[in-house]
Amino acid sequence: MSDEHGKFIWAELMTTDPLAAGAFYRAVVGWTTVEMADYDYTVFEAARPDGEGRAGVAGMMRIPPELLAEHVPPNWTAYVSVSDCDATVARVAALGGTVRRPPEDIPAIGRFAVVADPHGAVLCIMTPLPMDTPPRSVPAMTPGQFGWYELHTDDVDAAFAFYSQVFGWSLDHDMDMGDFGVYRIFAHDGQAVGGMMKRMPQMSNAHWACYITVARLDDAVSRLVTGGGSVLNGPMEVPGPAYIVNAIDPQGAFISLLATER
Structure with missing residues (x-):
């Protein structure tokens, strides 16, 4: 493999x-x-x-x-x-x-x-397919890159077991979110790349969320709202430290933004 x-x-x-x-x-x-x-x-x-x-x-x-x-x-x-x-x-x-x-x-x-x-x-x-010139790796927290992937699921333990067997992902660490349960951070090749958490009741189905890295979160949120998007949650600080917001774009696609600066 x-x-x-x-x-x-x-x-x-x-x-x-x-x-x-x-x-x-x-x-x-x-x-x-x-x-x-x-x-x-x-x-x-x-x-x-x-x-x-x-x-x-x-x-x-x-x-x-x-x-x-x-x-x-x-x-x-x-x-x-x-x-x-x-x-x-x-x-x-x-x-x-x-x-x-x-x-x-x-x-x-x-x-x-x-x-x-x-x-x-x-x-x-x-x-x-193999490439003659493979793309060079870019740090996930570089603006414009996808910096995090997050699974909202009905059963964190079962989901982690499934993906571990399919993709070989490993446990990085768990964070206790109190009433919201555990937030399980998983790793690929020793590098933390995403998290798994219990699906909130207002979410109609289990899904993956993609986080796009931006330079400054508040500036990006302002552009998002001006452009017709809607904020669903945040902005909020998360361990890192980093700052995130969950939103929907003007056509209704769920999208999240991530930044190291508010």
């Missing part, structure tokens, strides 16, 4: 209005957009911290008609790298998860599938 197995590598926004959503995230996060005409797909790019240009960090596409018919709302979905897409799909199913889209090839990109854990939280998995 490769060192990349279990690593978050991409995030993707499905939305009802790509043009408006692109303008919103350019303003709030500072991303630029590149249109992939052959695929009807938009790539969000962030500035590299070394000043050497920009690199893709996420993608965006219009919600397909078949998903709209199933009342799938605008959403962000994270991608996790796996050594063998087909084998991982089989493992997900054997452990009680479901396959939402079976493995298929994306020409020149890799092989991917859409899966859900036993509580219904959805992720994409991908076995990327």
Whole structure:
């Protein structure tokens, strides 16, 4: 199993209005957009911290008609790298998860599938094709990058056991949140990359939340509200120290922001 197995590598926004959503995230996060005409797909790019240009960090596409018919709302979905897409799909199913889209090839990109854990939280998995020049690693807390991934689930212990077996994630540490239960921080290859917590009653289903790093949280929140987004929770301080806010974009996709400065 490769060192990349279990690593978050991409995030993707499905939305009802790509043009408006692109303008919103350019303003709030500072991303630029590149249109992939052959695929009807938009790539969000962030500035590299070394000043050497920009690199893709996420993608965006219009919600397909078949998903709209199933009342799938605008959403962000994270991608996790796996050594063998087909084998991982089989493992997900054997452990009680479901396959939402079976493995298929994306020409020149890799092989991917859409899966859900036993509580219904959805992720994409991908076995990327080898690259002649692999992308250089960028620290997660660099503005424009995805800095954290958070699972809201019905059973933290069961979810952690599931993902540990599928992706090899390990326990970093637990934090006691009192009445809200434990917040379980998990690691990939020894690096803390996300957390798991009990789903709040106001959340209709288990889901993964993607946190985008910004330079200063209050400035980004101001741009978010001006651009038509809505704050659901925060801003608030979390251990790190860091500051977060949970929000929805103008089309209704849940998104969170993260910063080391308020």
